Amino acid sequence: MSATDRLNTIKGHLSGNYPQGLLAGEVAIITGSGQGIGKSCAEVFAREGAFVVVTDIDASKSDQVAADINAAGGKAISIPGDVLDASFPERLVEETVKAFGKINHIVNNAGFTYDGMLHKISDKQWDVMLAVHNTAPFRIVRAAAKYLRKKDGQNKSIVNVSSTSGLHGNVGQANYATAKAGIVGLTKTIAKEWGMFGVRCNTVAFGWVDTRLTRAKEAGATIEVDGQKVALGIPTGNKSGARPNPFADIPLGRAGTADEVAGSVLTLCTPLTSYVTGHTLEVTGGRGI
Ligand SMILES: NC(=O)c1ccc[n+]([C@@H]2O[C@H](COP(=O)([O-])OP(=O)(O)OC[C@H]3O[C@@H](n4cnc5c(N)ncnc54)[C@H](O)[C@@H]3O)[C@@H](O)[C@H]2O)c1
Numbered sequence: 663m664s665a666t667d668r669l670n671t672i673k674g675h676l677s678g679n680y681p682q683g684l685l686a687g688e689v690a691i692i693t694g695s696g697q698g699i700g701k702s703c704a705e706v707f708a709r710e711g712a713f714v715v716v717t718d719i720d721a722s723k724s725d726q727v728a729a730d731i732n733a734a735g736g737k738a739i740s741i742p743g744d745v746l747d748a749s750f751p752e753r754l755v756e757e758t759v760k761a762f763g764k765i766n767h768i769v770n771n772a773g774f775t776y777d778g779m780l781h782k783i784s785d786k787q788w789d790v791m792l793a794v795h796n797t798a799p800f801r802i803v804r805a806a807a808k809y810l811r812k813k814d815g816q817n818k819s820i821v822n823v824s825s826t827s828g829l830h831g832n833v834g835q836a837n838y839a840t841a842k843a844g845i846v847g848l849t850k851t852i853a854k855e856w857g858m859f860g861v862r863c864n865t866v867a868f869g870w871v872d873t874r875l876t877r878a879k880e881a882g883a884t885i886e887v888d889g890q891k892v893a894l895g896i897p898t899g900n901k902s903g904a905r906p907n908p909f910a911d912i913p914l915g916r917a918g919t920a921d922e923v924a925g926s927v928l929t930l931c932t933p934l935t936s937y938v939t940g941h942t943l944e945v946t947g948g949r950g951i
Pocket residue numbers: 693694695696697698699700717718719720743744745746771772773774775794823824825826867868869870871872873874875876885
């Protein structure tokens with residue numbers, strides 16, 4: 663896309679004369695899009711005209727999100743799978759290209775927490791966090807290299823999802839924090855290696871977003887890892903799940919919603935940020951400033 667085309671796309675969008683949206687005709691893979699932030703990303707990308715590949719380890723949720731997008735007039739397919747399966751990234755990329763002919767955007771969002779105090783974290787607990795937040799994004803990006811490393815003038819962007827735990831550390835999350843810091847290094851390296859092909863790569867580091875990862879652990883949400891249930895959520899220390907003044911350190915005074923933080927991911931994929939790469943965008947309601 664030339665600079666003039668890009669400007670016209672933005673102008674048209676803002677004036678309402680460009681109903682197809684900011685990502686019209688572009689193809690986006692969004693991992694972990696069966697629920698939570700990934701689902702919101704899939705929906706907003708589709709509303710902006712992208713052809714969306716919904717993918718999640720939970721096949722029924724993945725299929726449902728894609729079906730709902732199509733029912734609402736968007737265009738999506740579901741390619742469910744486990745990003746921890748070494749063969750899945752290649753299949754995800756190839757099936758995407760088979761369906762839509764190209765790839766413009768990859769949002770490496772799939773992830774979860776596997777908390778414990780450092781002295782009690784097992785090797786398994788450690789390894790799986792690095793595998794899901796570092797190895798899987800690396801493999802997906804590597805599998806897409808032959809479609810992205812081309813001087814074709816397309817709007818191309820990778821967004822890797824990190825966390826304030828990765829930027830600042832967090833009690834009980836040595837494994838998760840290490841992995842979420844690692845993804846920042848991967849992002850910056852991709853930005854440096856693939857910038858010459860017009861591929862931008864940025865990180866979003868979320869603070870507290872209201873999903874099952876941040877709801878009370880006592881609510882009982884789990885994810886299965888190698889047949890073992892891993893509890894998700896933040897322990898409140900009481901059965902009711904109530905937390906005293908939980909947003910005291912957030913200037914906006916509340917958690918973010920999945921829909922509003924998906925907007926930050928979208929922004930980093932649109933031509934509005936065509937000169938932004940290697941950046942880490944903190945989406946935190948001001949927490950930690
Ligand atoms: N919620 C927050 O406050 C918060 C804060 C910082 C970072 N994050 C990050 O945002 C991302 C999305 O989290 P969320 O809060 O929407 O959680 P979520 O649990 O609502 O959604 C995550 C999705 O990823 C999928 N997933 C997990 N492991 C997978 C695997 N191996 N293969 C395929 N799919 C898999 C899950 O099935 C789920 O649908 C994660 O990377 C998380 O670490 C979230």
